[in-house]
Amino acid sequence: MKNTEKTMEKIVNLCKGRGFIFSGSEIYGGLANTWDYGPLGVELKNNVKKAWWKKFVQENPYNVGLDAAILMNPQVWVASGHVGGFSDPLMDCKECKERFRADKVIEDWCQENSFDLGHSVDAMSQAQMKEFVEEHNIPCPSCGKHNWTDIRQFNLMFKTFQGVTEDAKNTVYLRPETAQGIFVNFQNVQRTTRRKLPFGVCQVGKSFRNEITPGNFTFRTREFEQMELEFFCTPGTELEWFAYWKDFCHQWLLNLGMRDENLRLRDHDPEELSHYSNATTDFEFVFPFGWGELWGVASRTNFDLTAHQNTSGKDMTYFDQEKNEHYIPYVVEPSLGADRVTLAFLVDAYDEEVVDAEKNDVRTVLRLHPALAPFKCAVLPLSKKLADKGREIQAELSKYFMVDYDDAGSIGKRYRRQDEIGTPYCITVDFQTVGSDTDEADNAVTIRDRDTMEQVRVPISELKGWLEEKLAY
Numbered sequence: 001m002k003n004t005e006k007t008m009e010k011i012v013n014l015c016k017g018r019g020f021i022f023s024g025s026e027i028y029g030g031l032a033n034t035w036d037y038g039p040l041g042v043e044l045k046n047n048v049k050k051a052w053w054k055k056f057v058q059e060n061p062y063n064v065g066l067d068a069a070i071l072m073n074p075q076v077w078v079a080s081g082h083v084g085g086f087s088d089p090l091m092d093c094k095e096c097k098e099r100f101r102a103d104k105v106i107e108d109w110c111q112e113n114s115f116d117l118g119h120s121v122d123a124m125s126q127a128q129m130k131e132f133v134e135e136h137n138i139p140c141p142s143c144g145k146h147n148w149t150d151i152r153q154f155n156l157m158f159k160t161f162q163g164v165t166e167d168a169k170n171t172v173y174l175r176p177e178t179a180q181g182i183f184v185n186f187q188n189v190q191r192t193t194r195r196k197l198p199f200g201v202c203q204v205g206k207s208f209r210n211e212i213t214p215g216n217f218t219f220r221t222r223e224f225e226q227m228e229l230e231f232f233c234t235p236g237t238e239l240e241w242f243a244y245w246k247d248f249c250h251q252w253l254l255n256l257g258m259r260d261e262n263l264r265l266r267d268h269d270p271e272e273l274s275h276y277s278n279a280t281t282d283f284e285f286v287f288p289f290g291w292g293e294l295w296g297v298a299s300r301t302n303f304d305l306t307a308h309q310n311t312s313g314k315d316m317t318y319f320d321q322e323k324n325e326h327y328i329p330y331v332v333e334p335s336l337g338a339d340r341v342t343l344a345f346l347v348d349a350y351d352e353e354v355v356d357a358e359k360n361d362v363r364t365v366l367r368l369h370p371a372l373a374p375f376k377c378a379v380l381p382l383s384k385k386l387a388d389k390g391r392e393i394q395a396e397l398s399k400y401f402m403v404d405y406d407d408a409g410s411i412g413k414r415y416r417r418q419d420e421i422g423t424p425y426c427i428t429v430d431f432q433t434v435g436s437d438t439d440e441a442d443n444a445v446t447i448r449d450r451d452t453m454e455q456v457r458v459p460i461s462e463l464k465g466w467l468e469e470k471l472a473y
């Protein structure tokens, strides 16, 4: 019997083979864990971003959107603490010269050896990490030897120059998070929208981090997209809003079909909390390579706005008319990686279903929520003679949805190809649809459901409405 275990290798192969995700700059041998989204991948990731925007902005009574520049005044990153402190603990293997993140080496070692640290690695100081690595004789994941350098901090900010001269004066950074674009625009948004607290500002955009060890496919890359909300509220109400957004984020994942058993919500211990945070929860997803952070939800107090007020000298307070006082709002931030959550949806949806054990017949199905699926349906004429009708249906439905068309090969093979890319509905056009000399056309098509493989007959005139209902979320 075919091995139906879900592995990263199978998922990566499907992504490359079917045009979801390709290696970046492949014809030049690639570039360290960079990835390009292909025709199906761009649809999937766009659908993820659209689903986020729909629930966090369009349908949300509190939030508005923003699209800030990637390059910002370098003072922003001084104020936010990134220039001084946005770093990871770096450790080199003296034998093979490979470099690693000390916290990840410890985390992976604990996972492999079922060692319970009793707390998160993030709660450990640099000295404690070094001591742990020595005490447990942790080997280099690359060469297996144990001969480490000391741990030192490595800043993750990408630097470049703006303008014609390459000097310190012209140094700018590629933003390592989208959040600061929101904070610096707090007054602009509040003034122009005339919002009262509480309200939130959402942004989707690229971020860049010079990660020490990118890897695990699109889980950790140096260029990635984030979907962040900064939710501004009255001091003292932040923990209620923290609980509210945690639940909202959780429901967003579940409503899009992610299975709860593949998720866990991990609250940060007091020692692990950032100095400015009074509550943080990481949503983690179980990938084939282990649990990994998907979504960080943090109550950030008034740290960011205060820092910008102090550094810029500009007033960042909000005037509360009811209380008749000025204060700096508190902030709750749910921060989600678009690429990471897209990968999680892919992993969660991937399934190899045994259709007929005796015949060793296994189909690969991406059980993506219809709202996320790259194609909402595929039009499959049973015979090339039905191409005109098929193309006509495709052209009509394409005004509203992404629609695939396939007339090559047996219908069984065509169903399997659509199953593999997650198309929820296959629409077959047959001779009954168009009629013949002896039979009248019924102007209907057969729709086959990806998950149940059941079929229903639907009049062509009702197709759009039928699909819309299925795609709603």
Ligand SMILES: Nc1ncnc2c1ncn2[C@@H]1O[C@H](COP(=O)(O)OP(=O)(O)OP(=O)(O)O)[C@@H](O)[C@H]1O
Pocket: 209, 211, 218, 219, 220, 221, 222, 223, 224, 225, 226, 293, 294, 295, 296, 335, 336, 337, 338, 339, 340, 341
């Ligand atoms: N290098 C990366 N590649 C892809 N997504 C990322 C990367 N770094 C962060 N993200 C995404 O952005 C979200 C918010 O970023 P945050 O700064 O909280 O991550 P982090 O705690 O530094 O992540 P990690 O511990 O995995 O490095 C993460 O939950 C993740 O989904």
